[in-house]
Amino acid sequence: MTPQPADPEHIAVSRTRGIMIDWKDGHHSQYSLRYLRDRCPCASCTGAHGGTPEKGAASSPFEMYKPALKIESVEAAGSYAISIAWNDGHRTGIYTYDYLRSICPCPECTAPEQENSGPRQE
DSSP states (O other): OOOOTTOEEEEEEETTTEEEEEETTSOEEEEEHHHHHHTOOSHHHHTTTSSOOOOSSOOOTTGGGSOOOOEEEEEEETTTEEEEEETTSOOOOEEEHHHHHHTOOSHHHHHHHHHHHSOOOO
């Protein structure tokens, strides 16, 4: 059976730096904490529940005292995803492997996106 692009071979988690995934097809992805938190796919963060999308913890007049973003824990969600618990109290995001592969921030994956978003030349 040929590995699918979204099949992880190895996942390394750093609570303070982010997540690195080696995919079975040989691709490597590295996601920073802020990148992952800003792209949480849960209904609250995306607004899929019909409300205003939430992004991060509620703002405070004391932003300079806000703790640095950290991962508290990562758990497998079946064999298709991971669930991340953040130190800002957010725990409902389930990041499927398909989703993680689709948001890979590496130059190889973002190049086609940048080519399509540039000015059209006729």
